[in-house]
Amino acid sequence: MKIISFLVLIISLSVFAKSNSFEKEKQSSLKIMDAYIKEVYRLDSDGLLPRANRKLSWDQIANKLSADIRASKTKMELGRVFQRLDSAYTNLHARINLNDEYNFNTEGRPMLAVTFRPETINEDGRVPKYLISNVRKEHFINLEPSMRPKVSDELIAINNIPIKNWADENFEFCKFPLRSQCETEFFDNFRKGNLSWYRRQPLTFTLLRDGKKSDYQIPVFAAAKSDSNDSDPLEACSLNKTRYPGFEMVYQGHHACAFENKSHPNVTILRIRSFRYKEVEGQIEIDQTSKEAKHFADLYWSKKISTTKHLIIDVVENGGGQAVVYWVKLFLDQDFQDQWVQFKKTKELEDPEWRNNAFYNEPGKEKIYQDLKKSPKWAEIKEGEFIPAMPQFCISDTECLTKKWQPQFPDKFKGHITILTDPWCISSCTGFAWTMKYYLKDRVKFAGLPESGDSTYSRSYIEASFIDKAPGYKLEVFPRAPLSRPEVSKDAFFRSAISTSRSTDEDGNIVSGVPMKVDYFIAPKWDEDVDEWVGRMIGVVLNRR
Secondary structure, three states: OHHHHHHHHHHHHHHHHHHHHHHHHHHHHHHHHHHHHHHHHHHOOOOOHHHHHOOOOHHHHHHHHHHHHHHOOOHHHHHHHHHHHHHOOOOOOOEEEEOHHHOHHHHOOEEEOEEEEEOOOOOOOOOOOEEEEEEOHHHHOOOOHHHOOOOOOEEEEEOOEEHHHHHHHHHHOOOOOOHHHHHHOHHHHHHOOOOOOOOOOOOEEEEEEOOEEEEEEOOEEEOOHHHOOOOOOOOOOOOOOOOOOOOEEEEEOOOEEEEEOOOOOOEEEEEEOOEOOOOOOOOOOOOOHHHHHHHHHHHHHHHHOOOOOEEEEEOOOOOOEOOOHHHHOOOOOOOEOOOEEEOEOOOOOOOHHHHHHHOOOOHHHHHHHHHHHHOOHHHHOOOOOEOOOEEOOOOOOOOOOOOOEOOOOOOOOOOEEEEEEOOOOOOHHHHHHHHHHHHHHHHEEEEEOOOOOOOOOOEEEEEEEEOOOOOOEEEEEEEOOOOOOOOOOOOOOEEEEEEOOEEEOOOOOEOOOOOOOOOEEOOOOOOOOHHHHHHHHHHHHHHHO
């Protein structure tokens, strides 16, 4: 009996110790939240710019989330609070990586048995209604078919909260700058738990069909590996007749293919699905942006440039990658630079290792920095202010400021260009869209949804850890090596990537977080896949040009 009592005591003490330890983590998390917010404001250069069009500032979001820290009952709930804070940080290059102990996604990505989409999206972001777009019938075999959720049902409430309220919350916790862009991500943002609901809570959809409201309990499950939509990076682009109706492939590279239609002579569609080659480097012949652009120029563009009157460039879902100067030089008619960049004057900027990573190891930028530091102007720049803009990509190690990139065919292409975009045109894809418009002006039009406006050049890491001694936490800033990811240290709470530069034009005017104005706003319909949507865009563009 004494042994049993002793074991019960040991177990009780262990449970108490764990509970006490978690309570300390919650208290430390409140301090981490405050310190992290201050550190982001100190270092951030363009990530918070788009929050200007939200009702709530990032500070106000943090204040709301502090209550969730206090209410957290598990480590994963605690981690989710910071994941939500990150979703409100309006930068697609930035993200928080949680230690597995605090990360719900270690259980698998959450999936819902019923999905929804906007019926359509207006340019100002208004949505007339949300419709059920897919139903996993195997999760509703307990119901008669007529009693199940049905594709095309209208979603009017979730957990008895009107759908408009959820849509408004989605805009507050969305990384894109525009509401029209955020509406395309509403379902995914909800599914991931970035809004008020998450996987541990009940989920009820109120649907409207033929004037009758019905409530449905929606099953939540973990994604299987087969649910991944990732394509094989080694597979070359090819013809999709739904995407380009009536067109035939006349050129094939790796990420780039060209298409023509005999009914539309002098029109070429150029699909560039990505500027990223990291996964294929060394495995295929075309494993760099420069090689892809040269291959296209040699085998197709040099022969067609003089007769092409309308070039349609499809960069929908192009997530960026390497610098795009080798593509841009094929179409421009003047010397150019692919955006400029500004850095804040901080203690990190004066650290050679941090600067080397932030400058992507370019000696030309280091020379600009050293020349500035030797000049009287350096003393005039206050801590936290921005130093003058410098080119994002130097053509020369010694002439970064004075020498620009030169066009490959300066006087041959006289036609017009329409660029098809969506919100997932980010990073160097955004740089591509901006540079083409900046130099070709009215000769370039945009169709589809606005690109992200997020060409973030440089990032840094902030890592938070719990420690035993006061103040109970540690916050550290690390340089980010090019192409690296924010992998959290073994004993840390989280590691976050934040933006530490802003993109500008040559005169220092900010272009970060400012998507290009779309000339032909064409939003996807609720029952279209991306290929059908692009196919409809092609039809509109051909009729209007």
